[in-house]
Amino acid sequence: MDKEKIKMKNILVILLLLVFTSMNFGQVKVVATTSVIYDLVKEIGKDKVEADYICRGDQDPHYVEILPSYMLKLRKAELFFKIGLGLEIWAQQLIDGSRNDNLKIIDLSNGIEKKEIPAGKVDASQGDIHPYGNPHYWLDPYNAKIMAAEILEALLAKSPENSEYFKKNYQNYISTLDKKLIEWNSKMKKAEGRSIVFFHASWIYFAERYGLKISGYVEPKPGIPPTPSHNAELYNIIKKSGANVIVMENYYSDKAPNQIASQTGIKVIKVPIAVFGMEGIDSYIKMMDYIINNISGNL
Ligand SMILES: [Zn+2]
Structure with missing residues (x-):
């Protein structure tokens, strides 16, 4: 050839x-x-x-x-x-x-x-x-x-x-x-009955599963960005409920949560709520591991 x-x-x-x-x-x-x-x-x-x-x-x-x-x-x-x-x-x-x-x-x-x-x-x-x-x-x-x-x-x-x-x-x-x-059940056992502030209303299924109380949300309504008047309401809610963490989905701006934190001493925890939402979070199980370890470890 x-x-x-x-x-x-x-x-x-x-x-x-x-x-x-x-x-x-x-x-x-x-x-x-x-x-x-x-x-x-x-x-x-x-x-x-x-x-x-x-x-x-x-x-x-x-x-x-x-x-x-x-x-x-x-x-x-x-x-x-x-x-x-x-x-x-x-x-x-x-x-x-x-x-x-x-x-x-x-x-x-x-x-x-x-x-x-x-x-x-x-x-x-x-x-x-x-x-x-x-x-x-x-x-x-x-x-x-x-x-x-x-x-x-x-x-x-x-x-x-x-x-x-x-x-x-x-x-x-x-x-x-x-x-x-x-x-996860055993890790979340100690969180039962605890009050948490969340950013967006993503958490009702999670909270009810593990017996958490939702004190309030940083968003005044799902999809409505934070407002100064709602933040002021949250200061009182946080004091009354004794909530010591704000859990937020990591794609939102942490400006309002940080402001609330500086006023109240509450801790801000950012978590991914999707796979690949953060480096190393390449499966659903790893995502839930991350969420549960960070919430149960910070209450
Ligand atoms: Zn939503």
């Missing part, structure tokens, strides 16, 4: 390799709105899923700016998982923009026992961004089990040929999670 033929042959081999690797045989294509869902999908699907997520771990999930690349991700996806309860007000625009008729949308709030569902209709002009109930249910680790079961079901339906594989991964993950639940 002359040099030209060898060159052509090499190019052909490379092209074929490229085609094969881009086909991802047998993988279910998944996009999740948040990195917590993404992590659970990866735990169950492992190398039989090609997974991606939209909201960065250090980003407020209520407000995500739509980029054309997000719609492209959805165009190629088969399953789209979301937290629901209005957390991702931006999701519908993504779904519409993807023009993917084969996309199956799974709302993980379906199986969750929802909290703080408003009795009447919420007036949007008040700015409350939890109009359908509190969407931050993933912060109760018992709810992660419900989410995982829902994810398993969706993967089984999409790819029955991998059912044994998905079920085995799910069982392994649940037994790891069960061990962590025992550890």
Whole structure:
């Protein structure tokens, strides 16, 4: 063979390799709105899923700016998982923009026992961004089990040929999670009955799970930034309740919490509430470890 033929042959081999690797045989294509869902999908699907997520771990999930690349991700996806309860007000625009008729949308709030569902209709002009109930249910680790079961079901339906594989991964993950639940319960035992101020109303599921009292929030209403008059109210609440920590999601500005701290001596604790929300936090379990160690260690 002359040099030209060898060159052509090499190019052909490379092209074929490229085609094969881009086909991802047998993988279910998944996009999740948040990195917590993404992590659970990866735990169950492992190398039989090609997974991606939209909201960065250090980003407020209520407000995500739509980029054309997000719609492209959805165009190629088969399953789209979301937290629901209005957390991702931006999701519908993504779904519409993807023009993917084969996309199956799974709302993980379906199986969750929802909290703080408003009795009447919420007036949007008040700015409350939890109009359908509190969407931050993933912060109760018992709810992660419900989410995982829902994810398993969706993967089984999409790819029955991998059912044994998905079920085995799910069982392994649940037994790891069960061990962590025992550890977390014992760490949070001493926090029972303690009062905490939180920044945003992300914490009702977590607080009720571990018997914490929520003294107040730095935000006057979910989604409404701190105000001097509300801060002043908080000074009194902190004195009365004896709360000694403000726990805040690490994507908010700590200006108001620090001001309150300098007035009252309360301690400010910043935590990630998503996977990849902080360096080293690359799984749901590590995220919960971080939250629980920092809260139980600072009360
Ligand atoms: Zn919220």
